[in-house]
Amino acid sequence: MAVKIRLKRTGMKKAPSYRVVIADARSPRDGRIIENIGWYNPRVEPSAIHIDEEKALGWLRNGAQPTESVTSLLKRAGILDRFTQEKAAAKAAPAEQA
Template sequence: MAVKIRLKRTGMKKAPSYRVVVADARSPRDGRIIENIGWYNPRVEPSKIVIDEEKALRWLNNGAQPTDSVESLLKRAGILDRFLQEKAAKKTAAEA
């Protein structure tokens, strides 16, 4: 089962906000989700990003693939850098 971390659109017409969710890659954009891990509001200045770091890291370690837009949000929140550092540390520990 391919699992993606992606955005689920919420809000009114022409006033979008998004939830950052973990979902099966085959389910529709606003369909069934596995877990809600945060939200993103692009309408405020600066845009507001709230992602549960612990949940996001757990899903990334379990092999969930972020979409391009979620990957940029994770970079802006600093979560992706932490994930890559932990991954590199595990790799060097395994080699030693």
């Protein structure tokens, strides 16, 4: 099962707001989700992003693939940088032991 981290649209007509969710790649955009990990409101200045860092990192470690829009949100929140640092450290650790 391919799991994606993506945006689920909420809010009124012409006033979008989004939830950052974990969902099966085959489910529709606003369909069934596995877990809600945060929200994004592009209508305020500056745009508001709130993502649970521990949940997001846990799902990234388990292989969930973020969409392009969520990737940019994770970069802006600093979560993707932390994930890449963890990955680099984990890759370097076995090389040091050998």
